[in-house]
Amino acid sequence: MADGGRADHHRGACLGAARPRHRLRRWLDLRLRPCRRVVPGRDRADPDRAARGDTRASRAVAACRLPRGMGSGRCDAHRPRAGSSGQHRRQSVADPHAVPRRRCRPARCRLRRGRRARRPRSPHPTTVDDSPTPPAGGSSAMTVRCRIAPSPTGPLHIGNARTALYNYLYARRIGGTFVLRIEDTDAARSALEHERDILESLHWLGIEWDEGPEVAGLPARGPFGPYRQMERLPLYRETAERLLREDKAYHCYCTQEELAADRAAQELAREAPHYVGRCARLTAEERASKETQGRRPVVRFRVAEGIVAFDDVIRGHVEIDTTALGGDLVIVRSDGTPLYHFTVVVDDAAMQITDVIRGEDHLSNTPKHILLFRALGADEPRFSHLPLILNPDRTKVSKRKVQTAVSAYREQGFIQEALVNYLALLGWSSGTEEEIFTLDELVERFELERVHSGGAVFDRERLEWLNGQWIRRLAPEDFVERVRPFLARALEARAAAGDAVIEPDEGQLEALVPLIQERLPRLDAIGELIDFLFLTEVRPDPAQLVPKRWDRETAVTGLREARRVIAEVGAVSFEADELDSALRRLADVRGWKAGDLFTAIRVAVTARTAAPPLFDTLVALGYERTLERLDRAGELLEGLEA
């Protein structure tokens, strides 16, 4: 495969690669089949698919679209070329003690001009080297490496999905490497089930990682593994020991009670809560005495006093006084397990992450991380803090107020293209008036510098609109494939409710595609649109059988006459055009409004007032069933008379 085909590489480029497909399939075990991408604005035929020629191949593609690095070596072709991304722009990060304390308050120090100066950008924005000092490591050229580090304490969250997407887009745009790391050090809340949901959801979205943990029985991929933090414990322990040895950290024996008392006292004194440093300078004897009391120490990192400054790609220059950070930071629990602020830095350093792109909720924590990077002697990455996704009341998005799990959107019939497109637009814009973008198109256009800095309310209405747009753009056979599970589920529900259900007929479904595809805001709306086709019997509401301008008697006559006319058309000529003219003629002769007659017929055969266009519906239903339903409806109305 051509090395230069980067724009294409994360589409089905693994096609044909030999790989243990069945194993992947089993792991994925997706009730809803993963989808392929379509190209908007072009014809509905999926070129990949045309080349493939059958639907089975598409499943192979689904398997192939596992994250890069999870399959055969074939995907190595997609690895960024060494050196292609050029130099990594590094800002000089002042040593806290070297920075003169400015009189202006840090809040006012944000240099807007600095932000402006980032534009315009070259095609490879981060190759700009306006840094007055080279990176600490001395190497001037560095391949961009960024990561998403979800914590399996819940299913993949839309906020995390967006962060993952932005990291992915940034890495792909610039030819960098995108790493997936599982941050599972919160053993109490982490669950395998959630990790699985996260991986599946990322995969479903098409966000593929270059390096990450082993999945589906396939080994971890990438030179910096393992990629699960609980498997990296020795590294954290060694690093903590090193910091201890260098006196950059110390053992703290304070009990929860002592700390709570400190906090209470601080509150009373109207001080900011902070660690008082009781254990910061313990002698060996003091330590031994605490140990004999059976106290298990935590490890605290010494937070240096001073101002830590960094240049956030999205927010510009930020300065934070470390005295506001709450004092020395616990990096290892008393049970020996490491804490987030520690592991994130140890791993970012070890994995040579050059760009940390994460939610704004971490902005205030960044100085702690920077101090830790320095203590470790590691290069500081460039930071980009994304605006938060908000509830309608503008608080940080929460599952109480907004549906947050990506998998829940998927189950409701949102399609991957729409969710990706929507999430990309939540906080970023291309600067043009286009707004329908494929993942590949996003890769072409994405710039971190164009990310908005204010929080964005999650607007489900807009997502639904975008979903409809994307559903309409699907190739018909792709649409059928994607909607089928939703139809099956809807019919299962009807069967469970006691209705006699007919197995969906492929031909019927395909014939109706053009009619239903543009009527679905979500795939899960399929049931209410065409369930009548797959029920042996419908039960129309008698009131709805009588159009507004008609009385019951007219309705009875109308249904009978319609039955007669349709029977006259006959099974052989049972086509939309024939039905159309015959029924219009009937309305004309009787002096009825065609619409009234059609309404009565529609309700009679579908039991719904809203349905796909009537004549196509009748054809899909078939001659016999149409007549039968007209008869039943007529009888129903007549029965009411008696």
Next chain:
RNA sequence: GCCCCCAUCGUCUAGAGGCCUAGGACGCCACCCUUUCAAGGUGGAGAUCAGGGGUUCGAAUCCCCUUGGGGGUACCA
């Protein structure tokens, strides 16, 4: 409380001193199309650019203050 970030139609956003009488999209309303429902088309309502001071011939845009919102401040991530 303290620290940090943010601020343009209800919502997502465009906007980098004059192209702004502030553009687009969702949603809403009306009309057209139409057998229903959608989709689509056309048009409309909707933002004194949070408020106040500066700087400037000129400010949505630069600076300051105020207000409002959000986030952080754990042996959570």
